[in-house]
Amino acid sequence: MAKIYGVIIIGSGPAGYTAAIYAARSNLSVLMLQGYAAGGQLMLTSEVENFPGFEAGILGPEIMEKFEGQARRFGAEMLPEDVTAVDFSKRPFTVTTDMGEYQARSIVIATGASAKWLGLPSEKLLQGRGVTACATCDGFFFKNRDVIVIGGGDTAMEEATFLTRYASHVTIVHRRDSFRASKIMQDRATKNPKISFMMDSEVIEVLGEDAVTGVRIRNTKTGEESKFDTQGVFLAIGHQPNTALFKGIIDLDEAGYIIPSEYTMTNIPGVFAAGDVTDHRYRQAITAAGDGCRAAIDLERWLAEQGEDVGVENWN
Structure with missing residues (x-):
């Protein structure tokens, strides 16, 4: 049996x-x-x-x-x-x-x-050391730091707004020139003085060895690459x-x-x-x-x- x-x-x-x-x-x-x-x-x-x-x-x-x-x-x-x-x-x-x-x-x-990730080797290497997909879980650890949120939907706006409780400044990085987020969520983020926006941009590399020190950004329209200093990378792409x-x-x-x-x-x-x-x-x-x-x-x-x-x- x-x-x-x-x-x-x-x-x-x-x-x-x-x-x-x-x-x-x-x-x-x-x-x-x-x-x-x-x-x-x-x-x-x-x-x-x-x-x-x-x-x-x-x-x-x-x-x-x-x-x-x-x-x-x-x-x-x-x-x-x-x-x-x-x-x-x-x-x-x-x-x-x-x-x-x-x-x-x-x-x-x-x-x-x-969580959906970007699929970058450097992103995986630094998960739990500055790269995260949960602002509610990990926002507290980024007090007085500059962080970025990757995404363009309601979740990205909500996570960015939440993070302003702790972070010095939050930059939302979005690969398109407009957001999918609802108007009310966009307005809330736009009116927050601690939030700024980087449009037509995608993260192609997370920088740092033991902790995040920055990201490499590529403009999705021009292809131009640049370095952006940050201490935290929050994924909000679903x-x-x-x-x-x-x-x-x-x-x-x-x-x-x-x-x-x-x-x-x-x-x-x-x-x-x-x-x-x-x-x-x-x-x-x-x-x-x-x-x-x-x-x-x-x-x-x-x-x-x-x-x-x-x-x-x-x-x-």
Whole structure:
């Protein structure tokens, strides 16, 4: 008899680990398929200062180790395997990885979302050392510094406005001669004396060794290149939910985010979603963790409504 888990959790960020903690404490048998890049976006964050309970701050990878350790303490099994296919057409559900097949009576999708990057080698080298994609997470570390925000939509305007609370000056760098942002967001940024604009410009290199010292800019119309001094580079060109695996199976919105049909359940009964994979607004570790809690409680109650024992069980 193959083991049938109470729940398989796909993904290993704050949402997935919190779901694992709650589900395992409810006496469910839990398998988390972490993926080879376990830990989610916090693995790219140098320091986390806004997660409750860590008054002195904590490194992103360190807090994820604590999440994992707590989930393991309650008996959650974890495998660092990437999911390659899912079969949600019948229960028990089947999840396939590059190493094997696993089955469960319920599923939590917590695959998160990934920030869109420019794709520059220098950008990747300096991630967490002056290059970031979250002003809310990291703005505090740029007090009295000059920073740039790359983008032209509402997110760029919002991030730039937020950063003026800390930074000496914020320059919005946009590759076109007009913004996609709504008029109200543009007006808010334009009227802020701490924000300036660099239009028809794209960043082609991030400068610095151990920390960002500047960027190399290219004018998109003339091709002229120049150096611009800055201590921080904030990407605000959007996020991409990690949902390609579920396209055509789970209901997604136009941007690819999962649409919960009731609470945290998806359009497929028994399949739940939590964290940034459903969230294009907040994208915080604490909100993702809260979603993971909700999903675990929802699935436990759903299993009970089906008349199924929540404890460890084998099925034929």
